[in-house]
Amino acid sequence: MELRHLRYFVTVAEELHFSRAAQKLNIGQPPLSMQIRALEDELGVPLFERSQRRVFLTPAGRTFLARARQILADADAARLEVQRIAGLYAxxxxxxxxxxxxxxxxxxxxxxxxxxxxxxxxxxxxxxxxxxxxxxxxxxxxxxxxxxxxxxxxxxxxxxxxxxxDEALVVVLHQGHPLAQRSSLSIADLAEEAFIMHPHGVGTAIDGQIRRMCERAGFTPRVVQEARESTTIVALAASGLGVAVLPAAVRCIQIEGAYFMDLGEPDAHxxxxxxxxxxxxxxxxxxxxxxxxxxxxxxxxxxxxxx
CATH class of the missing domain: 3.40.190.10 (Periplasmic binding protein-like II)
Incomplete structure (x- = not known):
């Protein structure tokens, strides 16, 4: 039994709602449900009664809640004491x-x-x-x-x-670009495209990787614009100025016209x-x-x- 399982259980017990508990814990609802099931399996008793509308603590769950809270409080107190000794307090x-x-x-x-x-x-x-x-x-x-x-x-x-x-690399392009109609892309599909990349000499590892991928596909990327910030590169690609290859985390950048496609290459990560x-x-x-x-x-x- 791990402390994180106890924290998950206490949060669900306090919220009596898996979705709200998952949001509070900053994890997805399916993995939270799986962890609670695993805790119940380990204890050998159900902790919650589940229905389509509500979640209730079982008698065993109510008893376990008091114990779990005390264990977590003791763990936090021990952590704070050790942190002060180890110099983690400041x-x-x-x-x-x-x-x-x-x-x-x-x-x-x-x-x-x-x-x-x-x-x-x-x-x-x-x-x-x-x-x-x-x-x-x-x-x-x-x-x-x-x-x-x-x-x-x-x-x-x-x-x-x-x-x-280990993040995947994605292609960023304008949503009206002809390549956006395809189900998947390879780096070779970008051979005739204009590229937007980071400037040379800024120490960005990904651009060197992209250039090597292009070279292995038989072409040198034609760079028409450079920008230091990933957000700027996505915005320029969304405007139709060219295409870009960036880590998949840039999908969170919500800019009108930006379209993201997976890159089907074994080293596209x-x-x-x-x-x-x-x-x-x-x-x-x-x-x-x-x-x-x-x-x-x-x-x-x-x-x-x-x-």
Missing amino acids: GELRIAFTTSAPMTNLMKRVLTSYRQRYPRVTLTLSESPSENQREALMERTLDIGLLRQAEEAPPVPGLSFETLI APLLLGKRHDDNSPLVQAFVAICHEVAGHQHVERQPAT
Whole structure:
């Protein structure tokens, strides 16, 4: 039995509504229902009576609710005591991220969770290209990097990188574009198109990946416009100026005329990495990494098909 299962149970018991509880917990309703079912299976008793209109606690559920609340209160008290001892109660954590990272659910959830658990820690956030983040980590002017890994980038001594999420790449184009009528696209389908990309020299790993994909398909992308911000690139593609290839997180950008299509290539993905120094044993960094693992694990559960 895990603490998160108890938190899920208590929230559902307080709301007596799975949809509202899922929204409050910031997870999907199907995975929440699955976790509650798993908890009931582990306990061997039903905790809720479910009908089409209402959810009720069973007698066992009412008894378990009091116990669960006490266990969570004890866990929170223990966490606060340990945090004070370990120096997690205050301090500064310097975090940099790529232009598309804030559009991911993972980064939103990680920052929200970290702020709730460690309200006195100052989060100093900055947007920075992936290459610049590596340099800042080595120079110790940065504690955590959320970045993309260039395919040809060599290992950096003293730094570690781990994949948090593996995002697909999507094609962004005007909704009236002829290619928008197709059911799927390959990179070769874009050979005659005008491209909108980030400028050279800004340290953006994805553009180098796109160029290599184009080269393997037998062409060099014809770049007609450059922009530093992903939002600007989506807006320019929506205006019909050209096409763009970006991480799937940009689907959240709601701009009139923008159309997003999956890219059917085996390497059409852009992992979001967490970068840190090997020798950084700061409790603030370790807590941030732990929350990243927790949130990434939850998102993996949400993507699993319901049974």
